[in-house]
Amino acid sequence: MDKKRKKGTFRALAISLLSVAMLLPGGCGKPKDDKVKVYVITKNDQVSFWDDVKRGAEDACNEFDIDLTYKAATGDNDYATQIEAINKAIDEKADYIIIAPNGNEEFDDAFKRAEAAGIQILNINSRTSYKGVVSCISSSDTDGGAVAARYAAEALLNNSNTTEELELFKNDPKAAMKEAEGSIAIIGHTAATAENRIAGFKKESMSRIVSVLTERGMTFEQMGNGLETNDETNEKFFVQGAPCATVDAAKEEAKKILGKDGNNVKVFFTTNTNTTLGVADAINEAGLTNIYVVGFNSDADEVKYLRTGVIDGLVVQNPYNMGYVSVNYARKIEDGERVASKLDTGVTFVTADNMNDDYVKTLLPKTEE
Amino acid sequence: MANTKEKSINHSRPYIFAAILLAVVYILNAILVDTIYRKNNEVTKQTSSAMSSCNRINFGLQAVNGSVLRIIGEVGDPTENVIDVQRNFGSIRAAMADFEDIEGLSDTAKKRYAEVAKIVTYYNERLLQLQGLYNQKDEETQQVKGMDAFKFGPKALYTQDIYPLQATANEMITALISIVNKDTAETMKKNTILSYVLMSMMLLIAILGEIAIFIIAKMAKKSRLELEAREKSLAEVDAKLKSTRQKASDLAVMNVLTGMKNRYALDNDVTDRLESDRFNIAVFDMDNFRSINDTYGYDFGDEYLAAVAERLKEEFGSVAEIYNITGNEFCFLFNKEISESQAMGIIQNIQSVITAPYEVLNLAVQLPCSGAVYHYLPGDCLNVNSLLVKLDTAMRNAKMNGGNMINTVVNI
Numbered sequence: 001m002d003k004k005r006k007k008g009t010f011r012a013l014a015i016s017l018l019s020v021a022m023l024l025p026g027g028c029g030k031p032k033d034d035k036v037k038v039y040v041i042t043k044n045d046q047v048s049f050w051d052d053v054k055r056g057a058e059d060a061c062n063e064f065d066i067d068l069t070y071k072a073a074t075g076d077n078d079y080a081t082q083i084e085a086i087n088k089a090i091d092e093k094a095d096y097i098i099i100a101p102n103g104n105e106e107f108d109d110a111f112k113r114a115e116a117a118g119i120q121i122l123n124i125n126s127r128t129s130y131k132g133v134v135s136c137i138s139s140s141d142t143d144g145g146a147v148a149a150r151y152a153a154e155a156l157l158n159n160s161n162t163t164e165e166l167e168l169f170k171n172d173p174k175a176a177m178k179e180a181e182g183s184i185a186i187i188g189h190t191a192a193t194a195e196n197r198i199a200g201f202k203k204e205s206m207s208r209i210v211s212v213l214t215e216r217g218m219t220f221e222q223m224g225n226g227l228e229t230n231d232e233t234n235e236k237f238f239v240q241g242a243p244c245a246t247v248d249a250a251k252e253e254a255k256k257i258l259g260k261d262g263n264n265v266k267v268f269f270t271t272n273t274n275t276t277l278g279v280a281d282a283i284n285e286a287g288l289t290n291i292y293v294v295g296f297n298s299d300a301d302e303v304k305y306l307r308t309g310v311i312d313g314l315v316v317q318n319p320y321n322m323g324y325v326s327v328n329y330a331r332k333i334e335d336g337e338r339v340a341s342k343l344d345t346g347v348t349f350v351t352a353d354n355m356n357d358d359y360v361k362t363l364l365p366k367t368e369e
Numbered sequence: 370m371a372n373t374k375e376k377s378i379n380h381s382r383p384y385i386f387a388a389i390l391l392a393v394v395y396i397l398n399a400i401l402v403d404t405i406y407r408k409n410n411e412v413t414k415q416t417s418s419a420m421s422s423c424n425r426i427n428f429g430l431q432a433v434n435g436s437v438l439r440i441i442g443e444v445g446d447p448t449e450n451v452i453d454v455q456r457n458f459g460s461i462r463a464a465m466a467d468f469e470d471i472e473g474l475s476d477t478a479k480k481r482y483a484e485v486a487k488i489v490t491y492y493n494e495r496l497l498q499l500q501g502l503y504n505q506k507d508e509e510t511q512q513v514k515g516m517d518a519f520k521f522g523p524k525a526l527y528t529q530d531i532y533p534l535q536a537t538a539n540e541m542i543t544a545l546i547s548i549v550n551k552d553t554a555e556t557m558k559k560n561t562i563l564s565y566v567l568m569s570m571m572l573l574i575a576i577l578g579e580i581a582i583f584i585i586a587k588m589a590k591k592s593r594l595e596l597e598a599r600e601k602s603l604a605e606v607d608a609k610l611k612s613t614r615q616k617a618s619d620l621a622v623m624n625v626l627t628g629m630k631n632r633y634a635l636d637n638d639v640t641d642r643l644e645s646d647r648f649n650i651a652v653f654d655m656d657n658f659r660s661i662n663d664t665y666g667y668d669f670g671d672e673y674l675a676a677v678a679e680r681l682k683e684e685f686g687s688v689a690e691i692y693n694i695t696g697n698e699f700c701f702l703f704n705k706e707i708s709e710s711q712a713m714g715i716i717q718n719i720q721s722v723i724t725a726p727y728e729v730l731n732l733a734v735q736l737p738c739s740g741a742v743y744h745y746l747p748g749d750c751l752n753v754n755s756l757l758v759k760l761d762t763a764m765r766n767a768k769m770n771g772g773n774m775i776n777t778v779v780n781i
Contacts (some may be wrong), residue, residue, distance in 0.1 A: 042647075060544070063476070063477050063481065063548055064548075064551065064552075065542070065551075078702055139533065140529070142528075143528070143529040143533075146525060146529050147529050147530055150525060150526070150529075162566070204525065247536075262701075271725075291776070318537065321537050321540075321541075323538045323539075324484075324544070325537070325541075325544075328540065328543075328544045328547075331547070332543075335547075343536060343537075343540065344378070344533045344536060345533055345536075346531075346533020346534055346537060347529070347530070347533070347536050347537070348529070351528070358487070358490075358491075359488070359490065359491035359494075362487060
C-alpha cells in the first residue's frame with residue numbers, strides 16, 4: 001500500500017469513528033426545546049409584598065427551568081409601565097404574562113395584542129374583566145375583608161364595654177343605633193380590589209354585629225328596622241374616606257375622619273399597605289389608643305406598627321404562594337394540564353399574639369422574623 | 370522445535386492481547402450498564418415512594434376537606450366527622466413521615482416539601498381551632514352551639530381562613546409531584562447519556578485497541594518476514610562459509626595442480642592403519658624431471674604433471690588411492706582386496722603409464738620413472754614418515770642404479 005493511499009484509509013477510518021462516537025450519544029436524545037418565557041409584572045416596587053411575589057415566581061422558574069422576566073410598576077396607579085412591559089413581552093415573544101394589574105379596562109388593548117401574539121395571560125392579586133385571562137391567583141378580596149371584620153368584631157366583643165351599649169340597645173334601640181353610627185371607619189385604596197375588600201368587610205361586619213347582638217339577647221326588632229337587610233341603615237355604621245393611592249393621602253384622609261379625639265370611631269379598616277400605613281401614622285400621631293385598626297398586607301413598617309400596638313391586626317396574603325402558583329400554572333398549561341380559572345391563596349389574620357407562630361413568621365418580611 | 374514454539378507464541382501475542390482487551394472492555398461495559406441499571410431502579414423506587422406519599426397527602430387533605438364540609442353543613446354524625454378528620458390527619462402525618470424518610474431527593478424537592486409541610490401543619494392547627502369553636506357548648510343547655518350560636522362563624526372561618534390553605538397545599542403538592550417527576554426524568558436522562566457516553570468510550574477504546582493491535586500485528590508480521598529473510602540470508606552465508614571451509618580443508622590435503630591428495634592426506638589415511646593393517650603401497654618419481662622444467666619452463670612442467678596425474682587417476686583410481694606427495698612423486702595406496710601379486714602387476718602398468726609419451730602444449734614429451742613398492746606388514750613402521758623414508762630409500766637406490774626401474778622394500 002503506498003503512503004498516500006495509507007493516509008487516506010486512516011483518515012476515512014478516523015472520520016467514521018468520530019461520526020459513530022458523536023452519533024451514539026446524540027442520536028437518541030430529544031433536541032432541547034427553547035425555555036418557556038414568563039413575564040411577571042407587579043403593581044409596584046415600593047413594598048415588600050411584591051418582592052415576595054417575585055421570590056415565589058423565581059423559585060418556580062428555577063424549579064421548572066423557566067425563563068423569568070420581572071417588571072414592577074412604580075405605584076398602584078401606574079398602569080402605563082405595566083402596558084409597556086406587556087408590549088416588551090410581546091416583542092420578546094414571551095409565552096406567558098402573569099400580571100397584577102393596576103387597572104381594569106386599561107389593559108384590554110394590550111391583552112388583545114398579547115393574545116394575538118399567542119401569549120397566555122394570568123392575573124395575580126386582582127383580576128381584570130378581560131375575558132381572555134386564563135386564571136387568577138389571588139386571595140379573595142371579599143373574604144379578606146370579611147376576615148378583617150370577623151376578627152375586629154370578636155376583639156370588640158371581648159374588649160369593649162358592651163354591657164352599657166347593650167343596655168342602651170335594649171332600652172332605646174334607636175338611640176343605640178344612633179350612637180353606633182359612624183363607629184367603623186374605612187379608607188380604601190384606588191384599585192378595584194379595595195371595593196371588594198370593603199364590601200366583604202361591611203357584609204361580615206353586619207353579620208357579626210347581628211350575631212353578637214343576637215347572642216346578647218336582642219331581637220331584630222330591637223336592633224331597629226331590619227338591620228340585617230336594610231343597606232341604608234347598615235351604611236350608617238360606617239364612615240368611609242375617599243380612596244387613597246399614597247401613604248400621605250391616606251394619612252390626611254384619616255385625620256379628616258378622626259378629628260382630634262377620634263370622632264367616635266371604634267374600628268378603622270384599610271385595604272392595602274399604603275392606606276394602612278397612612279391611617280396608622282395618623283392614629284399614632286394623634287395618640288389614639290382605643291381604636292381597633294385592621295389593615296392589609298405585611299410591609300415591614302406595618303409589622304412595626306403591629307408590634308407597637310398602633311395596628312391591631314393585619315390581613316396578610318401569601319404573596320410568595322401567588323408568585324409560585326402563578327408560574328406553576330403557566331408550567332401546567334405548557335404541559336397540557338388543566339388549571340383552575342381561579343385559585344384563592346387565602347389570607348391569614350396576623351396579630352401581636354400570633355406573629356411569632358412558625359407559619360405566620362413565613363408570611364412576614366424576613367427582618368421582622 | 371523449541372524455537373518454532375517460541376515463534377508461534379510471538380506471532381499469536383497480539384491476538385491474545387486483542388482477546389484480553391475485548392474481554393476487559395465487555396466486562397467493564399457490563400459492570401457500567403449494571404450500575405446504571407441499578408441506579409435507575411433506585412430512582413424509580415424513590416420516585417414511586419415519593420409519588421405514593423404525595424398522593425396520600427393529597428387524598429388525605431381532600432378527605433379532611435370533605436369531613437369538614439360535612440361538619441359545617443351538618444351532614445351526618447358530627448362526632449364521626451370529627452373522628453374522620455382526625456383519622457385522615459393521622460394518614461397525612463404518616464405519609465409526610467414516609468416522604469421525609471426518602472433518601473436522595475433533590476434540594477428543590479426538599480424545599481418544596483418544606484412549603485407543603487408548613488401549610489399542611491398550619492391547616493391542621495387551624496382546623497383544631499375550628500373544632501374547638503364548634504365544640505363550644507352552651508353553659509346552660511350543654512348543647513353544641515355550632516351553627517346556632519355562630520350563624521356564620523365556622524363556615525366563614527373555614528371558607529375564608531382555612532380552606533385556601535388546603536387548596537394552596539394541593540397546588541404545592543402537585544408542584545412537588547412535578548418536581549419529583551422532573552428530577553426523575555433528569556436523573557434518568559443523565560444516566561442514559563452517561564451510559565451512552567461510557568458505551569461510546571468503550572466502543573472507541575475497543576476499536577482503537579483493535580486498530581492498534583491490527584497495526585502491531587502487521588508490523589510484527591513485517592518484522593517476522595524481515596527476520597525470516599535475514600535468517601535465510603544467514604543460512605546462505607553459513608552454507609557458503611561451510612563450503613569455503615570445506616574447500617580450504619580440501620586444499621590442505623590436496624595438491625592444487627594435480628587434484629590428488631597430498632602428503633598430509635596420506636598421513637591422515639595411513640597413520641591409524643600402521644599398527645594393525647596389512648597393505649601394499651608404492652611410490653613413483655619421474656627420472657630427471659628437472660630437465661623438463663629447465664628446458665620448457667615450470668608451466669610446461671606443471672602441464673606435463675597434470676596430464677600424467679589425470680591419466681593415473683583414470684587408470685588406477687579404482688584400485689588404489691593416489692597421492693601426489695611431492696612435485697613429481699606419486700604414491701599409490703592399494704585397496705585392501707588387492708593382493709601382493711596383483712599389486713606387483715599393477716605397479717608395472719603404473720610405470721608404463723608414467724613413462725608413456727604425453728603431448729603437452731603440442732610437444733611430445735616422455736620421461737622414464739623409478740619406483741618402490743612396499744608390502745607392508747602390521748607394526749613395520751611407527752609413523753608415515755618412516756614408511757615413506759623406506760620407500761624413498763628404495764626408489765633412490767633404483768634411480769642411483771640407472772633409474773627406470775622398480776625396487777621392493779625389503780622387510781628387515
